[in-house]
Amino acid sequence: MMMNRRDVLKTAGLVLGYTLTAGTAAAVLGGCSADATPGWSPSFLTADQAKVINGMAEVIIPGTDKMPGAKDVNIAKFIDETYMYYKTPEQQQSLNDDFKAFAEEHDFGAMKDGEKMAFIKSELEKGSKFVKTVYEQSVTGFCTSEKGSKEVLVFDPIPGSQKGCIPLEEVGGIWAI
Template sequence: MNRREAIRKTALGLGTAAGVPTLLSLLQACAKEDRLTWTPQFLKEDQALFVSSFVDFLLPRTDTPGGLDVKADIFMDLMYAKAYDEDGQKNVVAQIEKFNQDCKAKYGAVFAEMSVEDKGACFREQEANSPKFPKNVWGTSVGPSEPVGFYRSLKSMALWAYFSSEEIGKNVLSYDPIPGPYQGCIPLSDVGNTWSL
């Protein structure tokens, strides 16, 4: 083998060696992400995938962090593990199973495996058919109330987890750990962004 041929083969080998990791990373990026990156405390893996998919669809990453970025799904799993009694935990598991069964019957797949379009249709249907939270004044319910159902309570917990996270409280919402003087009457335009405290 002459010198020129040896250099050509060496360059080709180096190019292939450099290209393989890039190709593998592209393949991994295109692969369907259906595994958890955390260990659930209470939920089984398929139930945790449901909660993570629900949170990700409800609160996707845009120019602000998404629900999974602030670990709202992990918070919800901990709430089920630590704050719910046994009956409440059984109810959550049963409701997740029912939600997934309904999705499979209507869309041909459990929620975590549905297309974005089908998830959107599912959410629109749930919004239209789920009872609303009762009206309230300063946190006290006013008028008759009925159970809001699984979808609305799951959505509420996801939103609570998201907006009470440190990342959103400090970097997305307005945040003033030491508020200034009380100003009882100011124009709404001076208020600006929603406040986290």
């Protein structure tokens, strides 16, 4: 069963509101962004880690011919910059350790496309720390990217007045920050 883009983005507010760690918040506020920079190579992540992360992110937030997806914004670049510049050495080591344990147990790249989403859902239910990190960072990176915030979320660079308690249907979607 494929994860519906709408379901992912409905939970984006919760992910951004409840799981945004200090390092990730600093990265977003400091200007880290996910974008498809041609010729980009990771500084913190290895090339294999970046490939796996981008593959997982594309399953989590798939693109269509009308809407951009995680592949269009290069989530691995966002995660690479976040961990390189805004995470503690302990958090950096934790990500590397979690990836190593994940890679020893699973070959995500060898899975068929139809198996990948079920695998990610299963790993999230089991509490896989690496998969949870990639999921959260993917949603954060996508929603704060220019393509994600302007082409998928409702974007208004100079919003009007604040109305705190109105139904989501009246707002017209989840808004970019």
